[in-house]
Amino acid sequence: MKEQKIKQDICIGASIRRLRQGKKLGQTELAGLLQLEGVPMTREALVKIERGTQHIQASQLRAIKNALGVTYDELLES
Numbered sequence: 429m430k431e432q433k434i435k436q437d438i439c440i441g442a443s444i445r446r447l448r449q450g451k452k453l454g455q456t457e458l459a460g461l462l463q464l465e466g467v468p469m470t471r472e473a474l475v476k477i478e479r480g481t482q483h484i485q486a487s488q489l490r491a492i493k494n495a496l497g498v499t500y501d502e503l504l505e506s
Contacts, residue, residue, distance in 0.1 A: 440477075440484060440503055441477050441478040441479060442478070442480070443502070443503050443504065444474075444477065444478055444492055444496075444503065445478040447498055448478075451496055453496075455474050455475060455478075456471045458495060458496075459473075459474050461495040462488070462491045462492065465495065467487055467488055469488060469491075489503065
């Protein structure tokens with residue numbers, strides 16, 4: 429029996445951008461909110477995460493979720 433691989437790409441960065449823009453927050457503002465929560469994040473790092481060129485850490489994802497006031501399900505929607 430051949431092993432079946434399921435590949436599911438979730439563009440978390442695109443979801444972050446969409447949700448951030450929906451909240452009328454700039455990248456600098458969101459990065460600042462994360463820093464206030466004790467999660468080191470620069471605007472440049474956020475840009476890379478939104479573009480999908482930098483991996484996101486679990487602590488960053490949790491802080492973004494909290495700062496945007498959304499659920500993990502909303503972040504994982506494509």
